[in-house]
Amino acid sequence: MSTPAKPRKQVILGAYVGGVNHHTIWSDPAAGSQIAFSTFRHVATTAERGRFDFFFLAEGLALRERQGRIFDQDIVGRPDTLPVLAALAAVTEHLGLVGTLNATFNEPYELARQLASLDHLSGGRAGWNVVTSFDAFTGRNFRRGGFLAREQRYERAGEFLAAARQLWDSWPADAIAADRDGGAFLRHPDAGSFAFSGEQFDIQGRFTTPRGPQGHPVILQAGVSPQGRDFAAAGADAIFSPYRTLAEAQPFYRDIQARATRLGRPPGSVKVLPSASFVLGDTEAEAVERHRDIARRQVTGQTAQILLESVWNRDLSGYDPDGPLPDIDPDPAGPRVIQGRAVLHQDPFATVAEWRELAAARGYSLRDLAIHVFGRTEFVGTPAQVADRIDAFVQQDGSDGFILGSHLVPSGLDEFVDTVVPLLQERGSLRAEYEGHTLRDNLGIPTPAAHTPVAGGPAQIWLSPPST
Template sequence: MTTPRKQIRLAAHFPGVNNTTVWSDPASRSQIDFSSFVHLARTAERGGFDFFFLAEGLRLREHQGRIHDLDVVGRPDTLAVLAGLAAVTRHLGLAGTLSATYNEPYELARQLASLDHLSDGRAAWNVVTTSDAFTGENFRRGGYLDHADRYERAAAFVRAARGWWDSWSADALAGGRDRPTFVNEGGVRRFAQTDRFFAVEGESTVPRSPQGHPVVIQAGDSVQGRDFAAANADVIFSRHGGLEQGRDFYADVKGRLGGYGRSPEDLLIMPAATFVVAGTAAEAEERARHIRYQQVSGQTAIRSLEQVWGRDLSAYDPDGPLPDVEPDPGNTAISQGRAGRVKDPLAQVRAWRELAEAKKLSIRDLVVETTARQTFVGTPDGVAAQLDEHVQTKACDGFVLVPHLTPGGLDDFVDLVVPLLRERGVLRTEYTGATLRENLGLPAPR
């Protein structure tokens, strides 16, 4: 008997706050117009993707005290966009990135349950933690939260949100959502939680939603983040897109699930991935190189180095050699609102100098080499084979595809690669589940 091939899970990432979006391409369109969101979402649904993934920035990034205008600097509210997309899609999941630091459990649980009802069971929540005081200045609590406390608060937050979602039992209503009547007084129960972060009590105003709980996504990679995901998440948005790194991460996180009473099938691992396809492998490589140099202008290259050097490097030529001055590790304020700071700038600079000397790289060449490489490059058949290999050999369960163009960046993938994945029998030809949770093959909420 032939074992069925493992299905590939796919998500479409609407390009967020980053410098991967190519603004200069003639095909680039608005990052704010609703039509851009609609185009990408409908393209993903046409391709049988599981969900649409929307990033969020809670403050405009700054560099040397000025708005960092080389990045995307504006984005409508996440929940408003997803609610709008619920009306123009039928099956595609709708995932929003929403902070567990600068929201409150009751309010966010109610909003997500409402989105789940409006979309007939397609809501998902990417839980993120935000610990920096710069972002906190937009909120009354400021930057009070210590970095070490962020996952503890997030775990308490998710516990509380699930408490609100569970305050209506599955049999609380008769007559369905259109004409609800309470079956018994026990159908809606009072929820209470008291811990070092929250002291809340009450019941949800929103009946139990189609999924019970919206799908929970998480993106942490530290030991603490991996444990948080193993205990709480349905999907991990991973940064480990390489084959060997992916296998190590996959085995590590899946191995943690048993300690929380869960099985490997209860959690999906989906790394971020980019792609370039063309008629031949050589054409794809040339196109990928062209895209990388579009993504990294000379100005972007200099600012990227300044974030590591902690110095003003504007006097240096981006097409010349690396700066000969040493970094200033204490100047962490040069770039504000950016995640993933380099932990050891001195070591990073040494490694970059060695790489630049060995390969004869300019500043811009170095930034292209180290920050903007596409994950999958090749012919449509070659890319399909690479994606399939990663999933079948347990490097991941699927991918969150991040296109370099808004809103048409997924068009080539859906037109050229998706048919080949379907021929391989690893991607759905139609949606069979009634909810996002069912389409992802995830169990009902515990």
């Protein structure tokens, strides 16, 4: 008897706007504002036209600095995430609205209420990428959480998410009923009552916002260490993946699914989503040449210097960006040269040694290395080639989809929607129309039952890496 064919997976797509950084060519004449609502509206409505699952907005709570001065690779001015998402709810109908929101500097009651309100306003399309703070530099703006020890930040964030879930569950799904005169009354007089006590929070009262259309907003997290993978498999609806090649991504995907299954969750409960970019051309050669030009404009000599300074923690301005790597060792114990950027490499000596081997093997300059190691998953080719590669990556369980960003804001996504999306739809890998009403519906993630604890309990919570 032949084995039944594996069902074709639907490709999950998110549209990413992260502000000015080395992925965005802010100096391009066609680039628009990074903070105007028209930019967010254009990206979101384009994504909805392409039947994407959600719009994703990153967050920056401090302007990044180099040796005490703001550097021009960053955005000067960052709007608050929630008002932008709430405004986008009014100009979209189906698109999920996901924001990065910090658990270190907010309070459970306040943020749970804001997210529940967004879920109501959008008809069930809210999502939350949970992050913690990572440095006292950012904490100076708040004079509180940035000075927590690392383990306390995670303790606080774990309790924060557990408390938020209790608040969202404090209203039974059938708490409100209509009366004959068109009004409403409470079926449950104790609706909204809550009490939560832990090491970080001791709160009680009555939550003002009824249970949202999704029950809980969709929760996105990340975790690469063994402990992080376990915690994310227990508590996340979707997890970010840092792996750019199929060979690296497949073991991570299998591991996350196996951990989630061992914790009692149904197969496919945790969606795995790497970030990615794309470069298109009429021919593959044209796309490759265009990609090379874009990469060199994304990572200027100064940008390459700053990216490597985040690991070396030394002033590298005296080194030629198109010359060899610095011949000095990192100085992790010294004053931070770069402030406000997440430290993604925990062992700078091992990282630099690995980079020197890579540069020697491939003949990389300082700038070439920065382009290689600080890039995202990249799909380069004709629209048909890019559609093939995205689909193959998902069908072969490298991921469940991608969070796509473009080098050009806000119009860069248009080309993908106009040329690649129809090809994915033709092969049945991307919806032609939205079928669900909520973000959970469209992602294929079940709505949590009211008053049902999350698998693993509140202790098994893991957080995304900090926002940058």
